[in-house]
Each structure stands twice: as structure tokens, then as C-alpha cells.
Amino acid sequence: MDNSLVLIVEDEPAIAQILEAYLLRDGFRTVRAGDGEVALQHHAYLKPDIVLLDVRLPKLDGFGVLARLRQAGSTPVIMVTAIADDIDRLSGLRLGADDYVVKPFNPQEVVARVRAVLRRTQGERADAIKRFGAIEVDFASYTAFVSIDERRTHLSLTLSEFRILAYMIRHPTQAFARADILDACLPESDALVRTVDTHISNLRRKLDDMGQNGFFPAVRGIGYRFSDPR
């Protein structure tokens, strides 16, 4: 049985009740929030394992809640909406949601999605630290370090820089297109592809400052990789 805690954020009580009934029947624990502000409070205090997040909500809408959750950490989020415009925004998942479902939904299908997203994200967490050379990325705490001779120095990065590093270090020699880096790492911004160049050049400079040269080489006609094959 999966006893993960699911935060259901939904302002229509009938829909919240159906979701809750199906999740409880499958062994999940649940907590409900009827607006965006209560959702953030519940998230902060109860630390749910996953959030089912309606988009159209009183006080603070689902996109606003999602942005705040992403600033706070990496709790998995499944967005729920019936509005075609929302679906367009969500379908690229550039906003940082882990999945989305469209109303009207089959509650069993939603439970299956919850299970799938939890399985995926918990698998990622098991592999929570990635090292390459002296560079170390801790995905769970959103921190990066340079470790030389047992000395571990914190690498001070912006959230965008951290995401780019964390994304690319998983596959260190793979060449990534700028557009893919943008989609994966800067989901809630309307940034242009060229913004990636700025972040990469800041990352290079910060690594250079710590004696780590030659990372994030450009790949002509494509974009960047984390490291040249050695």
C-alpha cells in the first residue's frame, strides 16, 4: 500500500470529494485545500508527497501556486484543468509541473497518474547526488559544490543556473540544444533561447573562479554539453 500524502487543491467540493474517495480507497492519505493560499500553507506545514493542483482557484491560481512550490523545492505537482488555454500552457510542461490531467477526468486515471509521477520522482530522488570530477550536485537540496582534497566549497548559483547544471550533469557528454535546455530549466519564464547563453557563460565564470575550467563547451550548430568526452 502506498501511504503517500496527497494534497488536493480544488475549489469545487464535489470534485475534491471524488478525488479524495478514490485516493483513500487506494491507500493514499489526503488533505484538501479550497484555494491557493491554503494550498501553500498546507504544503509548508504538512509537506505532502505530491500535489494535485486545480488551475482555476480563488485567491491565488494554480499557476501562481506552482511557481511558489517550485521556488520552495521539488514536490511533484499534477495540474488539473478544463480550460483549453490552460491546457496549451501546460502541454509543454514548461511551467514545471510533472504532469497534467484534463477535466472531466476519470478518477481512476488520476490515481494512476499520481502513482506514476510518484514512482518516477522517487526514483530520481534515490539518485539524489551526482558527481562529475570535482563537481557535486545535490538534487534534493538544490545545492552544488566543488570538492577538492576533501574540501567542499559551496557553489553559489541562481535557481536557473542550478537547474541547467543539474539537468546537464546527468548526461555529462550529451549535446543539448538551447531550446531543450530552455524547456527543461527555465519553465516559468518567457525567456528567449539566447538567455541560455547568458546563464551558461555565468556558470562557466563561476566554475572558473573555483579552478574548474573547460565546462559547458559550445557544440557547434547545436548548443552545449556539460563536458567534452575524455
Ligand code: CA
Ligand atoms: Ca476550479
